[in-house]
Amino acid sequence: MNKMKINANIIDSNDFARLATHVKESGRYLLGIAASDERLKGSGFKIRYFFGGKNLIDEYSVSLPAGDGSFQSISKICPAAKMYEREINDLFGLTPLGHPDLRPLMLYPENWDFSVHPLRKDYNNVIPEFRKYGDYKYKEVSGEGIFEVLVGPVHAGIIEPGHFRFSLAGEPVLQLEIRHFWKHKGIEKICEGKNFNEALNLVSKVSGDNNVNIAASYLEAVENLLNIEIPERAKHIRVILAELERIWNYVRDIAWIFMDIGFALPAQNLFALQEELMRLNKSLTGSRFMFNALIPSGVSVDFDSSKLFTIDNIIKKVEKAIKESEAFILNSSTVLDRLEFTGKINKKTAEELSLCGISARASGLFRDSRVEFPYLIYDKFNLKPALLESGDVFARTILRIKEILFSAKIVTELLFNLPEGKIITSYENTAEPYKYAVGNAETPRGNAFFYIMADGDGKIFRLKYIDPSFRIWPSIQYGVLGDIIADFPLINKSLNLSYSGNDM
């Protein structure tokens, strides 16, 4: 059941812009902003600001009367709001007044008519003709000896597309400008009108490698909305699967870090381990990514004792391999040379950009949804995720190692204390019209936040998902400053953000 307390406030846009400073100063941070078109209901457009604090979410909801196409930007007070406001400008055509940068975000002027805003309820589903409507202006850096290196959207490796523009003076990076949303798939829109089961399939494909944790967050919201209390056994299995996902993700991430500093041997050792973990996933759930293992009101897979035994065995193997990797890192000056002081994101930046997950915890900022907004059975553990201060690639690598060991402990503990009983329960599929709920979960990249509003027929009226990558991407632009361009791939891998989850 929903343990999360939401403290809801209704407020005028101008008043909120004034209040935002106070909210921020009180130590709360921006979890996300969700707009929705509620004109049919007679309440105009709504913009809901969610702020996190310990065990509490503060919601400020601002109504824009129909006909009013603008609201006060809070980006200057709260830089983390910048991207959300640009997004609302694109998808709803509502202008954040006073916003420093209103270039289109996901609707590219190279192919989209900017007078069409697809998330408005009166959007007629006519897709604008594919032609050039305007230009996208990149920032300019000028001065003697300054040159630019443009990378992407199609990259050299097997990775997702994104465009990076480096302005350099000699080797050090003076400025990095990132343009994303090449992969914008319009997932939020296609979720509208779907029932909760159908939408689950879509949200699992927001960012495939994090699908279990993202589904956990989505289901948290859905189950809050429909007042479903899932069986204890299902809760335990969800946590086991979520932690297994964290483990395989981090094993892969550390492997890539080794790869990028030229240590192929330990890298391949971990890639092999990743493969074993993905095969374990398949043997447990039928899918190497554990797709569809979590379902509304429970889970679709149950464990018998032989499965528990298999998990236990592989976890022991992971623990051993990871401790060896850690020793290797700490004892090798060449490794430390590359990792330490590289890609530093300082605490102030992390705070201003409202980072989450490993990226926040490596910069001394305590953000972990498992502790802040306990869901499932996370409040049963006395979780104390590690915190490092240095904000560099080293900190992010070591934190991943600690997290793997930590997740391994959680899994082992649960394996031997799995309550008997059902793994699914029956439920009523409808909620009152316009009722909404939120969900949180800690994915391997950070906080996954869902805001879901129901219509009266058991379908989704509005779904907003905020991927941790959406929050963290802008920070790389600060992390690379002063580093040499050759370190960029390493810095990027140390954050390992999702393009798909960001672009949605």
Next chain:
Amino acid sequence: MSFLSKLLFKNKTQDIVSGNSDSILIKGDELRQSVDRIFGRSLFVRLVDTGSCNACENELSALSNPYYDLERFGIKFVASPKHADVIIVTGCLARNMLNPLLKTFENVPEPKFVITAGDCPETGGPFKDSYAVCGPVSKYLKVAMHIKGCPPEPEAIISGFLNFMDIVKISF
């Protein structure tokens, strides 16, 4: 250095093949022979992700891990389209990726082939009804081969390459 030397004396690929995935080796042998014959011992592949959920790329990356080690069969993922024989397309073809895809394809020297991996590029997958998607890929490029799956597992991709060889054999 003991950690490294310990790893050095463990031959992962061998262990694995004799374990539970004999099929990889059998397919791999055939594949090796076809690549030798048709592409002069090396098939260079360039990936373009046009809007995936990233699971497909994960599986393509997995092909390089010690279990599958795709390069031993002569297939290599390359950094530039100018080096490639084949482009492998993943993702639902988001509108914003149409031009980058076509430009990448333009830069591949002849003869060139397109393979798609996953249901997304073939049908749009779960995203097909979106305003932001303009796929399927076959609307714009001639596709030699679709590898099905959501996502296709590494073995399915290896089989896909093998089928692709059969198709190319006929046209050569």
